Amino acid sequence: MNSEQKDFFAKYPYIPKKFIAIDVETTGLNAGVDKIIEVAAIKFDLLSNEHLVFEELINPGFTVSSLITNITGITNAMLEGKESFLEIAQDLHEFIGDLPLVAYNAQFDKNFLFNEFSLANLELTNPFHCPMNLSKQAFTLPNYKLATVAKHCNVPLDGAHRAKADAIAAGRVFMCAATTLGHINEISPKKLSAKSSGANHKDYPPNELGKHYGQTIVFTGELSISRAEAFEAAAKVGLAIKSSVSKKTNYLIIGEQNENIVGASGISSKQIKAESLIDDGIDIQILDEDEFMTVAEE
Incomplete structure (x- = not known):
């Protein structure tokens, strides 16, 4: 040395x-x-x-x-x-x-x-x-x-x-x-609850001129950006934001899951439903945050 x-x-x-x-x-x-x-x-x-x-x-x-x-x-x-x-x-x-x-x-x-x-x-x-x-x-x-x-x-x-x-x-x-x-101790950032985030998807109507107008998007888990920022990015490109997954869902965005909520599998109920619908032939794209940002920047 x-x-x-x-x-x-x-x-x-x-x-x-x-x-x-x-x-x-x-x-x-x-x-x-x-x-x-x-x-x-x-x-x-x-x-x-x-x-x-x-x-x-x-x-x-x-x-x-x-x-x-x-x-x-x-x-x-x-x-x-x-x-x-x-x-x-x-x-x-x-x-x-x-x-x-x-x-x-x-x-x-x-x-x-x-x-x-x-x-x-x-x-x-x-x-x-x-x-x-x-x-x-x-x-x-x-x-x-x-x-x-x-x-x-x-x-x-x-x-x-x-x-x-x-x-x-x-x-x-x-x-x-x-x-x-000055250390390598991981202290997870405080997670914001849906109430404290201050973001309601109904406050972000889709841009009718956006490339993805007519399509819908659902979010699950924590992203590195706030929900408000995610909703704004989605709405800007015309995506209608929904709170639950259905046959009409086009995109499901997966963030970091809280295992205390979703269990040891780390998989949310929204993702489970989306994968079930995909198995039934419904065209739903499951994306991570980076992939979502690519869609939002199109």
């Missing part, structure tokens, strides 16, 4: 000298149904500065939707002939070892990794750190999407929504937020 490293760790003793920044791309949002199609794990070694990389495309065993291809750039042709998660699980597990894991919006990656490893009879007991939660404490930003926080921290993010690029950015944002805060 050179003098510069000694000074750094003396100033920031709570930052692990080694950690794994990890990211997964998936076929959807439900860890109990959807599968991982790409995983990247970056071994941040702050002593040697040799950051080893584990990166694999993974065949989920079924066709990937065009929506996921549009978001990630990962096509079915790219996955053809690739190994399943079961086949790469042992190698990934050994690469991770017992190091702490860092993942942006960690609960999402954690749910998928726990599920996939359990199918391979492997346990994942490593502690997780979430740079998104830390960033919410450290910075005041218009939203806490990885791209927004990375830009604030002067972290390059080339190839967003691909696992390696997102994992590297997550690791660097983790260090930026941690050095700003």
